[in-house]
Amino acid sequence: xxxxxxxxxxxxxxxxxxxxxxxxxxxxxxxxxxxxxxxxxxxxxxxxxxxxxxxxxxxxxxxxxxxxxxxxxxxxxxxxxxxxxxxxxxxxxxxxxxxxxxxxxxxxxxxxxxxxxxxxxxxxxxxxxxxxxxxxxxxxxxxxxxxxxxxxxxxxxxxxxxxxxxxxxxxxxxxxxxxxxxxxxxxxxxxxxxxxxxxxxxxxxxxxxxxxxxxxxxxxxxxxxxxxxxxxxxxxxxxxx
Amino acid sequence: xxxxxxxxxxxxxxxxxxxxxxxxxxxxxxxxxxxxxxxxxxxxxxxxxxxxxxxxxxxxxxxxxxxxxxxxxxxxxxxxxxxxxxxxxxxxxxxxxxxxxxxxxxxxxxxxxxxxxxxxxxxxxxxxxxxxxxxxxxxxxxxxxxxxxxxxxxxxxxxxxxxxxxxxxxxxxxxxxxxxxxxxxxxxxxxxxxxxxxxxxxxxxxxxxxxxxxxxxxxxxxxxxxxxxxxxxxxxxxxxxxxxxxxxxxxxxxxxxxxxxxxxxxxxxxxxxxxxxxxxxxxxxxxxxxxxxxx
Numbered sequence: 390x391x392x393x394x395x396x397x398x399x400x401x402x403x404x405x406x407x408x409x410x411x412x413x414x415x416x417x418x419x420x421x422x423x424x425x426x427x428x429x430x431x432x433x434x435x436x437x438x439x440x441x442x443x444x445x446x447x448x449x450x451x452x453x454x455x456x457x458x459x460x461x462x463x464x465x466x467x468x469x470x471x472x473x474x475x476x477x478x479x480x481x482x483x484x485x486x487x488x489x490x491x492x493x494x495x496x497x498x499x500x501x502x503x504x505x506x507x508x509x510x511x512x513x514x515x516x517x518x519x520x521x522x523x524x525x526x527x528x529x530x531x532x533x534x535x536x537x538x539x540x541x542x543x544x545x546x547x548x549x550x551x552x553x554x555x556x557x558x559x560x561x562x563x564x565x566x567x568x569x570x571x572x573x574x575x576x577x578x579x580x581x582x583x584x585x586x587x588x589x590x591x592x593x594x595x596x597x598x599x600x601x602x603x604x605x606x607x608x609x610x611x612x613x614x615x616x617x618x619x620x621x622x623x624x625x626x627x628x629x630x
Numbered sequence: 631x632x633x634x635x636x637x638x639x640x641x642x643x644x645x646x647x648x649x650x651x652x653x654x655x656x657x658x659x660x661x662x663x664x665x666x667x668x669x670x671x672x673x674x675x676x677x678x679x680x681x682x683x684x685x686x687x688x689x690x691x692x693x694x695x696x697x698x699x700x701x702x703x704x705x706x707x708x709x710x711x712x713x714x715x716x717x718x719x720x721x722x723x724x725x726x727x728x729x730x731x732x733x734x735x736x737x738x739x740x741x742x743x744x745x746x747x748x749x750x751x752x753x754x755x756x757x758x759x760x761x762x763x764x765x766x767x768x769x770x771x772x773x774x775x776x777x778x779x780x781x782x783x784x785x786x787x788x789x790x791x792x793x794x795x796x797x798x799x800x801x802x803x804x805x806x807x808x809x810x811x812x813x814x815x816x817x818x819x820x821x822x823x824x825x826x827x828x829x830x831x832x833x834x835x836x837x838x839x840x841x842x843x844x845x846x847x848x849x850x851x852x853x854x855x856x857x858x859x860x861x862x863x864x865x866x867x868x869x870x871x872x873x874x875x876x877x878x879x880x881x882x883x884x885x886x887x888x889x890x891x892x893x894x895x896x897x898x899x900x901x902x903x904x905x906x907x908x909x910x911x912x913x914x915x916x917x918x919x920x921x922x923x924x925x
Binding site for chain 2: 429433434452457458460462464466468480481482529
Protein backbone atom coordinates (compact mmCIF):
# COMPACT_ATOMS: atom_id res chain seq x y z
CA UNK A 390 0.00 0.00 0.00
CA UNK A 391 1.20 3.47 -0.78
CA UNK A 392 -0.20 6.58 0.75
CA UNK A 393 0.92 9.97 -0.49
CA UNK A 394 -1.58 12.49 0.67
CA UNK A 395 -0.63 16.08 0.02
CA UNK A 396 -3.27 18.17 1.68
CA UNK A 397 -4.28 21.78 1.17
CA UNK A 398 -3.21 24.71 3.26
CA UNK A 399 -5.67 24.00 6.04
CA UNK A 400 -5.04 20.47 7.23
CA UNK A 401 -1.91 18.66 6.16
CA UNK A 402 0.80 19.21 3.56
CA UNK A 403 3.99 17.66 2.30
CA UNK A 404 3.30 14.29 3.75
CA UNK A 405 4.50 11.21 2.02
CA UNK A 406 4.86 7.68 3.33
CA UNK A 407 3.92 4.15 2.56
CA UNK A 408 2.69 1.31 4.72
CA UNK A 409 3.65 -2.32 4.27
CA UNK A 410 1.20 -5.15 4.61
CA UNK A 411 0.97 -6.40 8.19
CA UNK A 412 2.74 -3.35 9.52
CA UNK A 413 1.63 -1.47 12.61
CA UNK A 414 1.96 2.28 12.08
CA UNK A 415 1.38 4.84 14.81
CA UNK A 416 0.63 8.45 14.02
CA UNK A 417 1.54 10.64 16.94
CA UNK A 418 1.45 14.38 17.45
CA UNK A 419 -0.31 17.16 19.30
CA UNK A 420 -3.86 18.14 18.43
CA UNK A 421 -4.20 19.97 15.17
CA UNK A 422 -1.30 18.14 13.52
CA UNK A 423 -3.68 16.44 11.09
CA UNK A 424 -3.22 12.84 12.22
CA UNK A 425 -6.96 12.21 12.21
CA UNK A 426 -7.20 13.97 8.86
CA UNK A 427 -4.78 11.45 7.41
CA UNK A 428 -6.89 8.53 8.63
CA UNK A 429 -9.99 10.09 7.12
CA UNK A 430 -8.15 10.67 3.86
CA UNK A 431 -7.09 7.02 3.73
CA UNK A 432 -10.65 5.90 4.57
CA UNK A 433 -11.94 8.10 1.75
CA UNK A 434 -14.20 10.01 4.11
CA UNK A 435 -12.72 13.34 3.03
CA UNK A 436 -11.15 14.37 -0.23
CA UNK A 437 -7.65 15.68 -0.83
CA UNK A 438 -6.93 18.87 -2.72
CA UNK A 439 -3.76 17.59 -4.35
CA UNK A 440 -1.39 14.65 -4.30
CA UNK A 441 -2.09 10.99 -4.72
CA UNK A 442 -3.21 8.29 -2.33
CA UNK A 443 -3.49 4.59 -3.01
CA UNK A 444 -4.83 1.78 -0.87
CA UNK A 445 -4.31 -1.82 -1.97
CA UNK A 446 -3.10 -0.50 -5.31
CA UNK A 447 -6.15 1.58 -6.18
CA UNK A 448 -6.65 5.30 -5.87
CA UNK A 449 -8.82 6.46 -2.95
CA UNK A 450 -11.82 8.25 -4.43
CA UNK A 451 -14.55 7.72 -1.80
CA UNK A 452 -15.44 5.62 1.24
CA UNK A 453 -13.74 2.25 0.86
CA UNK A 454 -14.93 -1.20 1.79
CA UNK A 455 -11.50 -2.85 1.98
CA UNK A 456 -10.70 -1.21 5.31
CA UNK A 457 -12.42 -0.64 8.64
CA UNK A 458 -12.32 2.29 10.99
CA UNK A 459 -12.64 2.72 14.75
CA UNK A 460 -13.16 5.96 16.62
CA UNK A 461 -12.42 7.41 20.04
CA UNK A 462 -16.02 6.91 21.11
CA UNK A 463 -17.52 3.43 20.66
CA UNK A 464 -20.55 4.85 18.77
CA UNK A 465 -22.83 1.90 19.49
CA UNK A 466 -26.50 2.03 18.60
CA UNK A 467 -28.41 2.16 21.91
CA UNK A 468 -31.41 0.31 20.48
CA UNK A 469 -29.33 -2.70 19.51
CA UNK A 470 -27.77 -5.38 21.68
CA UNK A 471 -24.02 -5.96 21.75
CA UNK A 472 -24.21 -8.74 19.19
CA UNK A 473 -26.51 -6.71 16.92
CA UNK A 474 -24.04 -3.85 17.11
CA UNK A 475 -21.17 -6.15 16.21
CA UNK A 476 -22.97 -7.47 13.14
CA UNK A 477 -23.98 -3.99 11.91
CA UNK A 478 -21.32 -3.76 9.16
CA UNK A 479 -22.43 -7.13 7.80
CA UNK A 480 -26.09 -6.11 7.85
CA UNK A 481 -25.27 -2.97 5.92
CA UNK A 482 -23.66 -5.03 3.18
CA UNK A 483 -26.36 -7.68 3.12
CA UNK A 484 -27.85 -10.33 5.36
CA UNK A 485 -26.69 -11.52 8.74
CA UNK A 486 -26.68 -15.30 8.60
CA UNK A 487 -25.83 -17.98 11.12
CA UNK A 488 -22.15 -17.93 10.10
CA UNK A 489 -21.91 -14.21 10.87
CA UNK A 490 -23.65 -14.68 14.20
CA UNK A 491 -21.27 -17.47 15.12
CA UNK A 492 -18.34 -15.27 14.20
CA UNK A 493 -19.77 -12.37 16.22
CA UNK A 494 -20.22 -14.64 19.23
CA UNK A 495 -16.66 -15.85 18.81
CA UNK A 496 -15.29 -12.31 18.67
CA UNK A 497 -17.25 -11.21 21.73
CA UNK A 498 -16.01 -14.28 23.59
CA UNK A 499 -12.45 -13.61 22.48
CA UNK A 500 -12.75 -10.09 23.91
CA UNK A 501 -14.10 -11.37 27.23
CA UNK A 502 -17.74 -10.48 26.61
CA UNK A 503 -19.30 -13.95 26.33
CA UNK A 504 -21.81 -13.11 29.05
CA UNK A 505 -22.89 -9.89 27.36
CA UNK A 506 -24.13 -10.81 23.86
CA UNK A 507 -27.60 -9.54 24.57
CA UNK A 508 -26.68 -6.58 26.75
CA UNK A 509 -27.62 -3.14 25.49
CA UNK A 510 -24.78 -0.58 25.38
CA UNK A 511 -26.30 1.39 28.29
CA UNK A 512 -25.66 -1.64 30.47
CA UNK A 513 -21.98 -1.91 29.53
CA UNK A 514 -19.03 -0.01 30.97
CA UNK A 515 -16.91 2.25 28.78
CA UNK A 516 -14.25 -0.42 28.35
CA UNK A 517 -16.81 -3.07 27.43
CA UNK A 518 -18.45 -0.74 24.92
CA UNK A 519 -15.10 -0.15 23.25
CA UNK A 520 -14.56 -3.93 23.09
CA UNK A 521 -17.89 -4.25 21.28
CA UNK A 522 -16.68 -1.55 18.88
CA UNK A 523 -13.46 -3.52 18.41
CA UNK A 524 -15.44 -6.67 17.61
CA UNK A 525 -17.51 -4.65 15.13
CA UNK A 526 -14.26 -3.54 13.51
CA UNK A 527 -12.92 -7.09 13.29
CA UNK A 528 -16.08 -8.70 11.90
CA UNK A 529 -15.57 -6.84 8.64
CA UNK A 530 -12.66 -9.21 8.01
CA UNK A 531 -10.63 -6.35 6.56
CA UNK A 532 -6.93 -6.48 7.17
CA UNK A 533 -6.42 -2.72 7.01
CA UNK A 534 -7.60 -1.20 10.28
CA UNK A 535 -7.72 2.55 10.88
CA UNK A 536 -7.96 3.47 14.54
CA UNK A 537 -8.48 7.04 15.66
CA UNK A 538 -7.43 7.29 19.33
CA UNK A 539 -9.61 4.28 20.14
CA UNK A 540 -8.56 3.99 23.79
CA UNK A 541 -8.07 7.67 24.63
CA UNK A 542 -11.33 7.99 26.55
CA UNK A 543 -10.73 4.93 28.74
CA UNK A 544 -9.23 4.75 32.18
CA UNK A 545 -5.57 3.78 32.53
CA UNK A 546 -6.12 0.10 33.43
CA UNK A 547 -8.72 -0.64 30.78
CA UNK A 548 -6.59 1.19 28.28
CA UNK A 549 -3.52 -0.92 29.03
CA UNK A 550 -5.52 -4.14 28.82
CA UNK A 551 -7.09 -3.22 25.50
CA UNK A 552 -3.72 -2.13 24.12
CA UNK A 553 -2.30 -5.57 24.86
CA UNK A 554 -5.37 -7.25 23.38
CA UNK A 555 -5.03 -5.19 20.24
CA UNK A 556 -1.44 -6.39 19.80
CA UNK A 557 -2.54 -9.98 20.30
CA UNK A 558 -5.31 -9.60 17.70
CA UNK A 559 -3.07 -7.81 15.24
CA UNK A 560 -0.47 -10.55 15.29
CA UNK A 561 -3.11 -13.26 15.04
CA UNK A 562 -4.86 -11.90 11.95
CA UNK A 563 -1.74 -10.21 10.58
CA UNK A 564 -3.61 -6.93 10.19
CA UNK A 565 -2.16 -3.70 8.87
CA UNK A 566 -2.95 -1.02 11.42
CA UNK A 567 -2.78 2.76 11.29
CA UNK A 568 -3.19 3.91 14.85
CA UNK A 569 -3.64 7.57 15.76
CA UNK A 570 -2.70 8.60 19.30
CA UNK A 571 -1.46 11.59 21.22
CA UNK A 572 0.48 9.37 23.61
CA UNK A 573 4.10 8.91 22.62
CA UNK A 574 4.48 5.88 24.88
CA UNK A 575 1.44 4.17 23.37
CA UNK A 576 2.66 5.02 19.87
CA UNK A 577 6.09 3.48 20.42
CA UNK A 578 4.79 0.48 22.34
CA UNK A 579 2.40 -0.57 19.59
CA UNK A 580 4.15 0.32 16.36
CA UNK A 581 6.69 -0.97 13.91
CA UNK A 582 7.10 2.61 12.76
CA UNK A 583 5.97 5.87 14.34
CA UNK A 584 4.99 8.77 12.10
CA UNK A 585 5.72 11.91 14.08
CA UNK A 586 3.62 14.90 13.10
CA UNK A 587 3.72 18.59 13.97
CA UNK A 588 0.88 21.09 13.62
CA UNK A 589 0.16 24.37 11.80
CA UNK A 590 0.10 23.16 9.13
CA UNK A 591 0.16 19.43 9.68
CA UNK A 592 3.51 18.11 8.58
CA UNK A 593 5.44 14.92 8.92
CA UNK A 594 8.37 15.70 11.25
CA UNK A 595 9.90 12.29 10.73
CA UNK A 596 9.49 8.54 10.91
CA UNK A 597 10.93 6.51 13.78
CA UNK A 598 11.59 2.81 13.26
CA UNK A 599 10.75 0.68 16.30
CA UNK A 600 12.91 -2.45 16.00
CA UNK A 601 11.69 -3.94 19.28
CA UNK A 602 10.79 -7.59 19.12
CA UNK A 603 7.27 -9.02 19.35
CA UNK A 604 5.23 -10.17 21.17
CA UNK A 605 5.58 -7.11 23.34
CA UNK A 606 4.79 -7.02 27.02
CA UNK A 607 4.41 -4.21 29.54
CA UNK A 608 7.94 -4.95 30.81
CA UNK A 609 9.26 -3.61 27.54
CA UNK A 610 8.45 -0.11 28.73
CA UNK A 611 11.17 -0.41 31.39
CA UNK A 612 13.95 -1.12 28.92
CA UNK A 613 16.45 1.60 27.90
CA UNK A 614 15.85 0.80 24.20
CA UNK A 615 12.18 1.66 24.62
CA UNK A 616 12.92 4.88 26.47
CA UNK A 617 15.51 5.94 23.87
CA UNK A 618 12.83 5.61 21.19
CA UNK A 619 10.32 7.57 23.25
CA UNK A 620 12.84 10.40 23.65
CA UNK A 621 13.71 10.26 19.99
CA UNK A 622 10.04 10.83 19.10
CA UNK A 623 9.78 13.53 21.72
CA UNK A 624 12.83 15.24 20.27
CA UNK A 625 11.29 15.28 16.80
CA UNK A 626 8.21 17.01 18.13
CA UNK A 627 10.51 19.81 19.31
CA UNK A 628 8.71 22.69 20.94
CA UNK A 629 5.36 21.04 20.12
CA UNK A 630 5.88 18.22 22.61
CA UNK B 631 -6.83 -12.50 29.13
CA UNK B 632 -10.20 -14.15 28.87
CA UNK B 633 -10.76 -14.44 32.57
CA UNK B 634 -9.70 -10.91 33.45
CA UNK B 635 -12.39 -9.71 35.81
CA UNK B 636 -14.93 -8.64 33.24
CA UNK B 637 -17.73 -9.21 35.71
CA UNK B 638 -16.14 -6.65 37.99
CA UNK B 639 -16.57 -3.96 35.37
CA UNK B 640 -19.60 -1.86 36.07
CA UNK B 641 -23.05 -2.49 34.66
CA UNK B 642 -23.48 -6.21 34.91
CA UNK B 643 -26.90 -7.06 33.45
CA UNK B 644 -27.76 -8.85 36.66
CA UNK B 645 -27.95 -5.48 38.42
CA UNK B 646 -30.66 -4.25 36.11
CA UNK B 647 -33.01 -7.21 36.06
CA UNK B 648 -36.36 -6.07 37.46
CA UNK B 649 -37.13 -6.94 41.04
CA UNK B 650 -39.90 -9.42 41.85
CA UNK B 651 -43.24 -8.19 40.41
CA UNK B 652 -45.05 -8.17 43.76
CA UNK B 653 -42.33 -5.97 45.25
CA UNK B 654 -42.57 -3.62 42.26
CA UNK B 655 -46.34 -3.27 42.67
CA UNK B 656 -46.00 -2.60 46.41
CA UNK B 657 -43.44 0.07 45.61
CA UNK B 658 -45.74 1.78 43.12
CA UNK B 659 -48.70 1.69 45.52
CA UNK B 660 -46.56 3.20 48.28
CA UNK B 661 -45.40 5.95 45.94
CA UNK B 662 -49.02 6.83 45.09
CA UNK B 663 -50.12 7.25 48.73
CA UNK B 664 -49.28 10.99 49.13
CA UNK B 665 -51.22 12.09 46.05
CA UNK B 666 -54.10 9.86 47.12
CA UNK B 667 -54.18 11.57 50.53
CA UNK B 668 -54.22 14.98 48.83
CA UNK B 669 -57.15 13.86 46.66
CA UNK B 670 -59.10 12.68 49.70
CA UNK B 671 -58.53 15.99 51.53
CA UNK B 672 -59.45 18.16 48.53
CA UNK B 673 -62.54 16.20 47.53
CA UNK B 674 -63.64 15.77 51.17
CA UNK B 675 -63.25 19.51 51.85
CA UNK B 676 -65.10 20.33 48.67
CA UNK B 677 -67.95 18.00 49.59
CA UNK B 678 -68.16 19.49 53.10
CA UNK B 679 -68.14 23.04 51.74
CA UNK B 680 -70.87 22.21 49.25
CA UNK B 681 -73.06 20.53 51.88
CA UNK B 682 -72.63 23.42 54.31
CA UNK B 683 -73.67 25.65 51.39
CA UNK B 684 -70.50 27.68 51.69
CA UNK B 685 -70.47 27.79 47.91
CA UNK B 686 -73.41 28.27 45.62
CA UNK B 687 -74.59 24.89 44.36
CA UNK B 688 -75.18 26.49 40.99
CA UNK B 689 -71.54 27.48 40.71
CA UNK B 690 -69.77 24.47 42.18
CA UNK B 691 -71.85 21.36 42.83
CA UNK B 692 -70.83 18.71 45.38
CA UNK B 693 -68.51 15.90 44.22
CA UNK B 694 -71.10 13.25 45.10
CA UNK B 695 -73.67 15.06 42.94
CA UNK B 696 -71.18 15.29 40.10
CA UNK B 697 -70.43 11.62 40.44
CA UNK B 698 -74.10 10.60 40.28
CA UNK B 699 -74.59 12.89 37.27
CA UNK B 700 -71.56 11.16 35.73
CA UNK B 701 -73.08 7.72 36.36
CA UNK B 702 -76.41 8.93 34.97
CA UNK B 703 -74.70 10.33 31.90
CA UNK B 704 -73.31 6.91 31.06
CA UNK B 705 -76.19 4.71 32.20
CA UNK B 706 -78.73 6.75 30.23
CA UNK B 707 -76.55 6.27 27.18
CA UNK B 708 -76.70 9.97 26.41
CA UNK B 709 -72.92 10.39 26.45
CA UNK B 710 -71.95 7.67 24.01
CA UNK B 711 -72.65 9.33 20.65
CA UNK B 712 -70.95 12.50 21.88
CA UNK B 713 -67.98 10.68 23.32
CA UNK B 714 -67.62 8.71 20.11
CA UNK B 715 -67.75 11.89 18.01
CA UNK B 716 -65.09 13.63 20.10
CA UNK B 717 -62.80 10.59 20.26
CA UNK B 718 -63.08 10.06 16.53
CA UNK B 719 -62.39 13.72 15.72
CA UNK B 720 -59.43 13.77 18.12
CA UNK B 721 -57.76 10.58 16.93
CA UNK B 722 -58.43 11.20 13.24
CA UNK B 723 -57.14 14.77 13.59
CA UNK B 724 -54.11 13.51 15.49
CA UNK B 725 -53.33 10.88 12.86
CA UNK B 726 -53.75 13.34 10.02
CA UNK B 727 -51.90 16.24 11.64
CA UNK B 728 -48.97 14.33 13.08
CA UNK B 729 -48.71 12.10 9.99
CA UNK B 730 -48.45 15.14 7.73
CA UNK B 731 -46.04 16.80 10.18
CA UNK B 732 -43.81 13.72 10.20
CA UNK B 733 -43.69 13.45 6.42
CA UNK B 734 -43.03 17.17 5.91
CA UNK B 735 -40.43 17.05 8.70
CA UNK B 736 -38.62 14.17 7.00
CA UNK B 737 -38.71 15.95 3.63
CA UNK B 738 -37.36 19.13 5.25
CA UNK B 739 -34.51 17.22 6.86
CA UNK B 740 -33.51 15.66 3.55
CA UNK B 741 -33.86 18.64 1.30
CA UNK B 742 -32.58 21.98 2.50
CA UNK B 743 -34.20 24.21 -0.18
CA UNK B 744 -37.59 22.72 0.68
CA UNK B 745 -36.97 23.49 4.34
CA UNK B 746 -36.04 27.08 3.55
CA UNK B 747 -39.32 27.51 1.67
CA UNK B 748 -41.54 25.69 4.16
CA UNK B 749 -40.16 26.91 7.50
CA UNK B 750 -41.44 30.54 7.45
CA UNK B 751 -44.96 29.30 6.72
CA UNK B 752 -44.76 26.80 9.55
CA UNK B 753 -43.66 29.48 11.98
CA UNK B 754 -46.37 31.91 10.83
CA UNK B 755 -48.91 29.16 11.26
CA UNK B 756 -47.58 28.43 14.73
CA UNK B 757 -47.59 32.02 16.01
CA UNK B 758 -51.12 32.60 14.72
CA UNK B 759 -53.52 31.43 17.46
CA UNK B 760 -55.04 28.61 15.48
CA UNK B 761 -58.03 28.52 17.78
CA UNK B 762 -59.13 31.61 15.84
CA UNK B 763 -59.41 29.43 12.75
CA UNK B 764 -62.20 27.34 14.26
CA UNK B 765 -65.08 29.61 13.12
CA UNK B 766 -63.60 29.62 9.61
CA UNK B 767 -63.37 25.83 9.48
CA UNK B 768 -66.95 25.47 10.68
CA UNK B 769 -68.12 28.01 8.09
CA UNK B 770 -66.26 26.18 5.35
CA UNK B 771 -66.92 22.60 6.35
CA UNK B 772 -70.23 22.62 8.21
CA UNK B 773 -71.35 21.13 11.51
CA UNK B 774 -70.16 17.60 10.91
CA UNK B 775 -66.91 15.85 11.79
CA UNK B 776 -64.64 17.44 9.21
CA UNK B 777 -64.12 20.91 10.79
CA UNK B 778 -63.23 19.20 14.08
CA UNK B 779 -60.77 16.84 12.43
CA UNK B 780 -59.16 19.69 10.53
CA UNK B 781 -58.97 21.82 13.67
CA UNK B 782 -57.40 18.99 15.68
CA UNK B 783 -54.96 18.25 12.85
CA UNK B 784 -53.91 21.90 12.50
CA UNK B 785 -53.30 22.35 16.19
CA UNK B 786 -51.26 19.18 16.67
CA UNK B 787 -49.17 19.61 13.54
CA UNK B 788 -46.49 21.91 14.89
CA UNK B 789 -45.00 20.01 17.85
CA UNK B 790 -44.59 16.91 15.71
CA UNK B 791 -43.09 18.87 12.83
CA UNK B 792 -40.58 20.72 15.00
CA UNK B 793 -39.58 17.64 16.95
CA UNK B 794 -39.23 15.50 13.85
CA UNK B 795 -37.04 18.08 12.16
CA UNK B 796 -34.95 18.73 15.26
CA UNK B 797 -34.53 15.02 15.92
CA UNK B 798 -33.46 14.27 12.38
CA UNK B 799 -31.07 17.21 12.11
CA UNK B 800 -29.28 16.83 15.45
CA UNK B 801 -27.75 13.43 14.84
CA UNK B 802 -24.26 12.42 15.90
CA UNK B 803 -21.89 13.53 13.11
CA UNK B 804 -19.26 10.96 14.02
CA UNK B 805 -21.82 8.17 13.85
CA UNK B 806 -22.79 9.33 10.36
CA UNK B 807 -19.11 9.22 9.42
CA UNK B 808 -18.83 5.70 10.81
CA UNK B 809 -21.82 4.53 8.77
CA UNK B 810 -20.34 6.15 5.70
CA UNK B 811 -17.09 4.29 6.28
CA UNK B 812 -19.12 1.07 6.48
CA UNK B 813 -20.53 1.90 3.05
CA UNK B 814 -24.11 2.52 4.20
CA UNK B 815 -26.47 3.93 1.58
CA UNK B 816 -28.52 7.05 2.30
CA UNK B 817 -31.57 4.93 2.83
CA UNK B 818 -29.77 2.59 5.24
CA UNK B 819 -28.35 5.53 7.17
CA UNK B 820 -31.88 6.89 7.56
CA UNK B 821 -33.60 3.66 8.57
CA UNK B 822 -30.79 2.17 10.64
CA UNK B 823 -29.58 5.30 12.36
CA UNK B 824 -31.08 8.74 11.79
CA UNK B 825 -34.73 7.81 12.27
CA UNK B 826 -34.22 5.63 15.38
CA UNK B 827 -32.00 8.35 16.92
CA UNK B 828 -34.77 10.88 16.35
CA UNK B 829 -37.58 8.67 17.67
CA UNK B 830 -37.36 9.67 21.36
CA UNK B 831 -37.79 13.36 20.54
CA UNK B 832 -40.44 12.61 17.89
CA UNK B 833 -42.41 10.70 20.51
CA UNK B 834 -42.17 13.61 22.93
CA UNK B 835 -43.80 15.70 20.18
CA UNK B 836 -46.48 13.07 19.59
CA UNK B 837 -47.41 13.03 23.27
CA UNK B 838 -47.91 16.81 23.28
CA UNK B 839 -49.78 16.56 19.98
CA UNK B 840 -52.29 14.06 21.37
CA UNK B 841 -53.39 16.40 24.17
CA UNK B 842 -53.48 19.31 21.74
CA UNK B 843 -55.65 17.33 19.32
CA UNK B 844 -58.29 16.94 22.02
CA UNK B 845 -58.22 20.70 22.62
CA UNK B 846 -58.59 21.32 18.89
CA UNK B 847 -61.58 19.03 18.57
CA UNK B 848 -63.28 20.65 21.57
CA UNK B 849 -62.71 24.19 20.34
CA UNK B 850 -64.35 23.33 17.03
CA UNK B 851 -67.23 21.74 18.94
CA UNK B 852 -67.74 24.91 20.96
CA UNK B 853 -68.00 26.93 17.77
CA UNK B 854 -70.66 24.73 16.30
CA UNK B 855 -71.33 21.06 15.84
CA UNK B 856 -74.18 18.59 15.99
CA UNK B 857 -72.40 16.05 18.21
CA UNK B 858 -69.57 15.91 20.71
CA UNK B 859 -68.61 16.42 24.35
CA UNK B 860 -67.91 20.10 23.66
CA UNK B 861 -71.49 20.52 22.50
CA UNK B 862 -72.73 18.63 25.55
CA UNK B 863 -70.83 20.81 28.01
CA UNK B 864 -72.02 23.91 26.17
CA UNK B 865 -75.62 22.76 26.32
CA UNK B 866 -75.51 21.84 30.02
CA UNK B 867 -73.90 25.10 31.14
CA UNK B 868 -76.40 27.06 29.07
CA UNK B 869 -79.17 25.39 31.06
CA UNK B 870 -77.19 25.92 34.28
CA UNK B 871 -77.10 22.14 34.75
CA UNK B 872 -73.77 22.38 36.56
CA UNK B 873 -73.69 18.84 37.89
CA UNK B 874 -74.00 17.48 34.36
CA UNK B 875 -71.45 20.00 33.05
CA UNK B 876 -68.95 18.85 35.64
CA UNK B 877 -69.74 15.24 34.79
CA UNK B 878 -68.82 15.94 31.15
CA UNK B 879 -65.69 17.70 32.36
CA UNK B 880 -64.79 14.59 34.33
CA UNK B 881 -65.38 12.50 31.22
CA UNK B 882 -63.04 14.78 29.28
CA UNK B 883 -60.36 14.54 31.96
CA UNK B 884 -60.58 10.74 31.90
CA UNK B 885 -60.48 10.75 28.10
CA UNK B 886 -57.41 12.98 28.16
CA UNK B 887 -55.72 10.69 30.65
CA UNK B 888 -56.57 7.66 28.56
CA UNK B 889 -55.21 9.17 25.34
CA UNK B 890 -52.04 10.33 27.06
CA UNK B 891 -51.63 6.93 28.71
CA UNK B 892 -51.97 5.32 25.30
CA UNK B 893 -49.13 7.45 23.97
CA UNK B 894 -46.99 6.64 27.01
CA UNK B 895 -47.65 2.96 26.46
CA UNK B 896 -46.64 3.24 22.81
CA UNK B 897 -43.58 5.28 23.72
CA UNK B 898 -42.32 2.63 26.13
CA UNK B 899 -42.67 -0.03 23.47
CA UNK B 900 -41.35 1.80 20.43
CA UNK B 901 -38.57 3.82 22.06
CA UNK B 902 -37.71 1.07 24.54
CA UNK B 903 -34.05 2.04 24.83
CA UNK B 904 -34.88 5.18 26.78
CA UNK B 905 -36.88 3.20 29.34
CA UNK B 906 -34.72 1.19 31.67
CA UNK B 907 -37.37 -1.35 32.65
CA UNK B 908 -38.26 -2.10 29.01
CA UNK B 909 -34.60 -2.43 28.11
CA UNK B 910 -33.91 -4.92 30.89
CA UNK B 911 -36.96 -6.95 29.95
CA UNK B 912 -35.93 -7.14 26.29
CA UNK B 913 -32.42 -8.06 27.31
CA UNK B 914 -33.66 -10.92 29.44
CA UNK B 915 -36.03 -12.12 26.74
CA UNK B 916 -33.39 -12.21 24.00
CA UNK B 917 -31.01 -14.02 26.32
CA UNK B 918 -33.65 -16.66 27.02
CA UNK B 919 -34.50 -16.96 23.32
CA UNK B 920 -30.90 -17.49 22.23
CA UNK B 921 -30.42 -19.98 25.06
CA UNK B 922 -33.28 -22.06 23.69
CA UNK B 923 -32.02 -21.80 20.13
CA UNK B 924 -28.58 -22.98 20.95
CA UNK B 925 -29.75 -25.95 22.95
